Amino acid sequence: MKQSPVTTDIDFEAEGVHHGHLKLPHSDDRSAWGAIMTPLAMIKNGKGPTVVVTGANHGDEYEGPVALLNLANEIQQSEVTGRIIFVPMMNYPAFCAGKRTSPIDDGNMNRAFPGNPDGSTTEKIADYFNRTLLPLSDYVLDIHSGGRTLNFVPFAAAHVLDDKQQQARCEAAMRAFGAPYSVMLLELDADSMYDTAAENQGKVFVSTELGGGGSTSCITNEIARTGVLNFCVHAGALKRDVVVRESVNVDMPDGNCFITSASTGLLELTADIGDTVEKGDLMARIHNIERTGVDPILHHAPISGIVIGRHHPGLIKPGDSLAVVGVLVD
Numbered sequence: 001m002k003q004s005p006v007t008t009d010i011d012f013e014a015e016g017v018h019h020g021h022l023k024l025p026h027s028d029d030r031s032a033w034g035a036i037m038t039p040l041a042m043i044k045n046g047k048g049p050t051v052v053v054t055g056a057n058h059g060d061e062y063e064g065p066v067a068l069l070n071l072a073n074e075i076q077q078s079e080v081t082g083r084i085i086f087v088p089m090m091n092y093p094a095f096c097a098g099k100r101t102s103p104i105d106d107g108n109m110n111r112a113f114p115g116n117p118d119g120s121t122t123e124k125i126a127d128y129f130n131r132t133l134l135p136l137s138d139y140v141l142d143i144h145s146g147g148r149t150l151n152f153v154p155f156a157a158a159h160v161l162d163d164k165q166q167q168a169r170c171e172a173a174m175r176a177f178g179a180p181y182s183v184m185l186l187e188l189d190a191d192s193m194y195d196t197a198a199e200n201q202g203k204v205f206v207s208t209e210l211g212g213g214g215s216t217s218c219i220t221n222e223i224a225r226t227g228v229l230n231f232c233v234h235a236g237a238l239k240r241d242v243v244v245r246e247s248v249n250v251d252m253p254d255g256n257c258f259i260t261s262a263s264t265g266l267l268e269l270t271a272d273i274g275d276t277v278e279k280g281d282l283m284a285r286i287h288n289i290e291r292t293g294v295d296p297i298l299h300h301a302p303i304s305g306i307v308i309g310r311h312h313p314g315l316i317k318p319g320d321s322l323a324v325v326g327v328l329v330d
């Protein structure tokens with residue numbers, strides 16, 4: 001396959017703390033011979049595992065960028081064994097626009113894998129991760145939160161994999177992250193995700209959902225920060241005291257976990273994220289917004305469990321994810 005059009009000024013074999021960019025040529029009205037310059041940091045100290053941590057895979061999810069921009073300035077070479085690579089804003093054009101997807105090509109980074117060196121801007125960046133950064137890595141952490149349209153209890157996530165040994169290593173890394181919730185996450189659309197690309201290359205992969213609504217909180221920023229440090233320590237790439245946090249285990253056995261709206265209206269949730277619900281409990285009313293005197297559409301809990309995610313904006317449309325319910329595991 002053709003060489004990636006993405007280049008970097010960082011030598012991945014060079015010892016020390018390095019701050020540079022991934023550079024992708026991009027010509028537009030603003031800059032005729034311009035480039036997309038995605039910030040990148042690497043801390044390398046001798047031989048050891050390589051950890052790759054990303055934020056803003058979706059541009060409106062901010063816990064990852066906050067944590068990684070702080071830690072890139074803070075972690076010393078002497079604390080590291082091996083190599084830690086931070087890309088705080090993975091979909092940089094989307095991040096700069098405050099959007100989930102790229103304003104250049106509408107590209108959703110987490111639906112663009114394995115990428116394409118001849119494809120759209122987003123596919124070119126995905127291809128660089130797939131063929132350059134993932135092969136360098138042993139442990140991969142991708143920090144998501146809900147963005148502008150979703151909100152989640154703060155959780156780290158792993159997936160059910162065919163390779164049960166690999167799955168066990170991913171689950172151990174998920175627990176090491178130390179989020180308040182640990183979720184065996186069911187993906188509705190896994191084929192073109194970064195997660196799947198990393199898992200297909202045999203990597204230990206963990207993702208997160210740490211909040212949402214298009215901003216951060218002190219609590220979710222702290223969970224991201226300690227989670228990144230805990231993950232790097234677990235990988236054997238960092239010497240730090242770990243922050244131990246109680247974590248609730250949650251499973252998602254099947255598609256019944258997802259409640260999807262079939263109507264337009266004003267959303268009134270009757271269960272918040274973190275609440276437990278019994279199958280059949282009322283979870284939401286969707287009110288008609290064109291007139292009074294109309295009964296609202298009711299949504300009930302499809303299973304018994306804990307509400308781990310919800311639609312964030314006040315208005316909802318057909319096809320929007322209304323809520324996500326997971327099953328508590330002892």
Ligand SMILES: [Zn+2]
Nearest residue numbers: 058061144145
């Ligand atoms: Zn995301």
